[in-house]
Amino acid sequence: MSGQLLLVDDEPGLREAVQAYLEDSGFVVDVASNATEGLELAHQKLPDLIITDIMMPQVDGYQFLKQLREDPQFKTLPVVFLTARGMTSDRIQGYNAGCDAYLSKPFDPDELVAIVTNLLEKQTALRQSTEGDEPHNIADMARQIAEIRSMLMQKGGIPQSASPIKIDFTPREQSVLDLVVDGLMNKEIARRLDTSVRNVEKYVSRLFTKTGTNSRTELVRYALEHGLTKT
Known part of the structure; x- marks a missing residue:
């Protein structure tokens, strides 16, 4: 399954590696090095899904997610937290903040692809289910x-x-x-x-x-x- 993704992470090495793997898996991936840049790109590119780190300078992942959810057009946009914070309490905080999936570093790239694919398929099914009353031609x-x-x-x-x-x-x-x-x-x-x-x-x-x-x-x-x- 293809899709347009936005990856937000302040670690250049990890950002480049994850982008390359996702693109090899058939996705189109835009990248941002911080949340402010990520929010600007989100409005420009209208991604199908966002993958973001939590621990970033100035605006962290939780604040970034809050800013996204405050915008009506991003209220249901799938967001995946990809972070070194892997304690159960961290996961609970992430899900309570409104993320759709939480993956701890180090991680298996294939698991990330599976998570992204699953979320995009659910989003597609949801969109199709709400189009039943639309004209068909x-x-x-x-x-x-x-x-x-x-x-x-x-x-x-x-x-x-x-x-x-x-x-x-x-x-x-x-x-x-x-x-x-x-x-x-x-x-x-x-x-x-x-x-x-x-x-x-x-x-x-x-x-x-x-x-x-x-x-x-x-x-x-x-x-x-x-x-x-x-x-």
């Missing part, structure tokens, strides 16, 4: 969008001016939003934007979070009602 989505546009026109028209609601979309988020409103599904959006379906899923999830919606239909309605789309 472009025709269904186009029909629903047409119905939404029709209802809005009957209520006085779709807003043409700038929205009074200010949402800080990145350029890529805006592009994805515009294509969702056009009725395109994730595979087609990925082709249009020359990116992966997984990345499109992440951007759509981000749009849900920023707009407070829970489905593509709700997102389209919200975007049209508030003039958030450029299409």
